[in-house]
Amino acid sequence: MLKGLGEHIPYERRKFIHSLIIPVVFLLFCWLAKTWELVTGSSLAHLGVYPREIKGLWGILFMPFIHGSIGHIVTNSISFLLLATGLFYFYRQIALKTFIYLFFIANALLWISGRPSWHIGASGIIYGLGAFLIISGIIRKHIGLVAVAFIIIFAYGSMFWHIFPLKINDPVSWEGHLMGTLTGAALAVIFRKEGPQREEWNWEEEQEESDNENEEQNTTINYIITQDKDDKPS
Structure with a gap:
C-alpha cells in the first residue's frame, strides 16, 4: 500500500522527503538530549570531547548531540537541517558515507588537536557540511552545484571566521569548527569523481x-x- 502511494508522489518531492530523514533523526537525538538536561536539571557536557584524555573518547560519538543552551541548539538545528538536507538531496549517491566519515573524522581530529576542555555541539559537523558543499560544487563545475555553493557562501560565508580563535580563551570551540571544515573540504576532493558530475x-x-x-x-x-x-x- 505504501509503495502504491509513493508511486503517486512526484519524484522531486519524494527525493526531498528522503533527504530529510537522516537530518531529522539526528536533530531528534539532539533535542532529546537537551530535553533530558532540562527535565532532570543535569548536564551531559561530560559526554563531549575532551582532547587527549580517555574520558573524552566517548565524545567522538556523542559530542554533536550535546548543546550548552537553548539558543545554541536552536541555531545549530536550523543550520544543520538546511546543510544536511542539501547534502542528501544533491549528493544522494554519496551522502550517507560522506556524513558518516565527516561525523567520526572531524570529532577524532578534535580529540587529537583540541584544547584541554569539554567540547560539545554539532557546529563541527555543520562547518564540515558547509565546506563540503562549497568545495565540491566548485571543483565539479556542475552548474547546479556551483549555484548551491555560492548560495551557501552568501548565506554562511561569515561563519568561517570562527575557524580561528577570535579572542584569548575563546569559549567557542574554534578547533571543532576548523577540524570540521578541513574534513569536509578533504572529503569533497576525495569523492570528487563520485556522485553528480558535469555533463560532458x-x-x-x-x-x-x-x-x-x-x-x-x-x-x-x-x-x-x-x-x-x-x-x-x-
Whole structure:
C-alpha cells in the first residue's frame, strides 16, 4: 500500500522527503538530549570531547548531540537541517558515507588537536557540511552545484571566521569548527569523481550523428528521385 502511494508522489518531492530523514533523526537525538538536561536539571557536557584524555573518547560519538543552551541548539538545528538536507538531496549517491566519515573524522581530529576542555555541539559537523558543499560544487563545475555553493557562501560565508580563535580563551570551540571544515573540504576532493558530475559534450559524436542523419536524408531523396524516373512511361 505504501509503495502504491509513493508511486503517486512526484519524484522531486519524494527525493526531498528522503533527504530529510537522516537530518531529522539526528536533530531528534539532539533535542532529546537537551530535553533530558532540562527535565532532570543535569548536564551531559561530560559526554563531549575532551582532547587527549580517555574520558573524552566517548565524545567522538556523542559530542554533536550535546548543546550548552537553548539558543545554541536552536541555531545549530536550523543550520544543520538546511546543510544536511542539501547534502542528501544533491549528493544522494554519496551522502550517507560522506556524513558518516565527516561525523567520526572531524570529532577524532578534535580529540587529537583540541584544547584541554569539554567540547560539545554539532557546529563541527555543520562547518564540515558547509565546506563540503562549497568545495565540491566548485571543483565539479556542475552548474547546479556551483549555484548551491555560492548560495551557501552568501548565506554562511561569515561563519568561517570562527575557524580561528577570535579572542584569548575563546569559549567557542574554534578547533571543532576548523577540524570540521578541513574534513569536509578533504572529503569533497576525495569523492570528487563520485556522485553528480558535469555533463560532458562530445562534439565529435554529435557531428558524426549529424553527418549520418544528413547522409540518410540524401539517400532517401536520391531513392525517391530514382523511383520517379523509373515510374515515367516509356
